[in-house]
Amino acid sequence: MHGQVALIAVIDSHDASRQQVTQALMSLYRVNAYADSERAIHGLRAAPPAVILVDEQVPPKGGSAFISHLKHEPALAAIPTVITGKRDEAVLAEMAKQCGAVGSLPKPFRRSALIKTVTALINRNVEADWDNLPEIQRQALKGTVEVFNNISDFIAAGEPVPFGSVKEACAPLIDAVAKNDFKGILNGVREHDNYSYAHSMRVATLLSLFGHTLGLPKEDQLVLASGGLLHDAGKISIPHEVLNKPGRLTEEEFTVMKSHVTETIKFLDVAHDIPKPVMIIAAQHHEKLDGTGYPNGLKGGALNDLARMASIVDVFSALTDRRVYKPPMPAEKALDIMTHEMDHHLDQHFLALFKTMLLDAVVD
Numbered sequence: 399m400h401g402q403v404a405l406i407a408v409i410d411s412h413d414a415s416r417q418q419v420t421q422a423l424m425s426l427y428r429v430n431a432y433a434d435s436e437r438a439i440h441g442l443r444a445a446p447p448a449v450i451l452v453d454e455q456v457p458p459k460g461g462s463a464f465i466s467h468l469k470h471e472p473a474l475a476a477i478p479t480v481i482t483g484k485r486d487e488a489v490l491a492e493m494a495k496q497c498g499a500v501g502s503l504p505k506p507f508r509r510s511a512l513i514k515t516v517t518a519l520i521n522r523n524v525e526a527d528w529d530n531l532p533e534i535q536r537q538a539l540k541g542t543v544e545v546f547n548n549i550s551d552f553i554a555a556g557e558p559v560p561f562g563s564v565k566e567a568c569a570p571l572i573d574a575v576a577k578n579d580f581k582g583i584l585n586g587v588r589e590h591d592n593y594s595y596a597h598s599m600r601v602a603t604l605l606s607l608f609g610h611t612l613g614l615p616k617e618d619q620l621v622l623a624s625g626g627l628l629h630d631a632g633k634i635s636i637p638h639e640v641l642n643k644p645g646r647l648t649e650e651e652f653t654v655m656k657s658h659v660t661e662t663i664k665f666l667d668v669a670h671d672i673p674k675p676v677m678i679i680a681a682q683h684h685e686k687l688d689g690t691g692y693p694n695g696l697k698g699g700a701l702n703d704l705a706r707m708a709s710i711v712d713v714f715s716a717l718t719d720r721r722v723y724k725p726p727m728p729a730e731k732a733l734d735i736m737t738h739e740m741d742h743h744l745d746q747h748f749l750a751l752f753k754t755m756l757l758d759a760v761v762d
């Protein structure tokens with residue numbers, strides 16, 4: 399399962415509702431759908447999913463009985479299961495409790511509610527795995543995911559991003575990087591279902607690594623890491639269809655996508671204490687040396703070291719991130735593309751340093 403998007407099983411005898419749920423989840427996950435529990439049990443054994451959604455009317459014995467049965471299958475018992483159905487919310491919640499489901503979703507439900515439920519369950523598993531990491535890596539991941547979730551809430555509420563707490567959450571990350579003990583952090587976000595968090599955390603880690611390699615003071619490294627965590631905050635306002643679209647964006651979609659930079663700046667501007675380097679990382683990480691980047695088409699000398707480092711780290715991370723439509727690209731291949739196909743875009747001196755940094759850190 400490593401490196402692949404999560405598999406979700408949907409068990410529902412109503413054709414329309416099975417199709418609707420499959421449709422809703424398809425752009426984010428792999429989905430296996432079953433019309434009855436007999437077929438489902440074989441499928442689940444053959445390909446255990448990350449989350450199981452069961453309609454309470456599923457034949458022959460109903461969803462509750464089926465979920466109870468799953469709890470006796472050693473390979474399936476631990477998989478989080480959600481019961482769905484056209485029932486009163488409280489009734490369905492009680493059913494869930496009785497049969498051992500972790501949650502309930504009364505029909506009809508909104509797509510967003512469905513995705514929120516599934517995402518939370520996947521992340522619960524991923525975040526539980528962090529407990530097996532060394533203390534410092536665990537702290538870095540737990541602290542940053544919490545602050546990242548809070549950032550979304552602040553943005554949604556139009557409130558200023560609390561920069562102090564972002565910086566504080568990045569402190570264990572800086573320490574992990576200083577000790578060359580951060581591989582578990584980069585890998586630990588791979589399966590995380592909040593793609594924005596996973597990408598931002600990888601950018602934050604690699605920017606700290608740049609800071610550490612250049613021998614910057616700790617305070618500056620903290621600012622770099624915070625800039626990484628915040629650099630794409632504006633993506634919250636980009637529609638999911640554009641953000642997760644496999645393949646090429648249309649010109650119109652690309653315009654929407656590009657607006658994440660100005661959105662990020664707008665959000666960060668609400669707070670008045672965001673350090674300038676953070677603003678530069680957010681504003682200029684899509685600029686290119688030859689002036690073909692966005693949003694301002696800045697060229698050569700107009701791009702300072704921060705912008706140059708940020709774009710290298712952002713491109714590398716985007717290429718090596720796992721997305722719903724592509725497996726992660728191996729680091730070697732990404733660096734090869736960055737060296738040979740993006741030589742007009744990226745600062746080759748910093749890129750050479752970046753490669754050495756990664757080799758020293760033995761990142762895969």
Ligand SMILES: [Fe+2]
Nearest residue numbers: 629630683684
């Ligand atoms: Fe971006």
Ligand SMILES: [Fe+2]
Nearest residue numbers: 597629630712
């Ligand atoms: Fe980015």
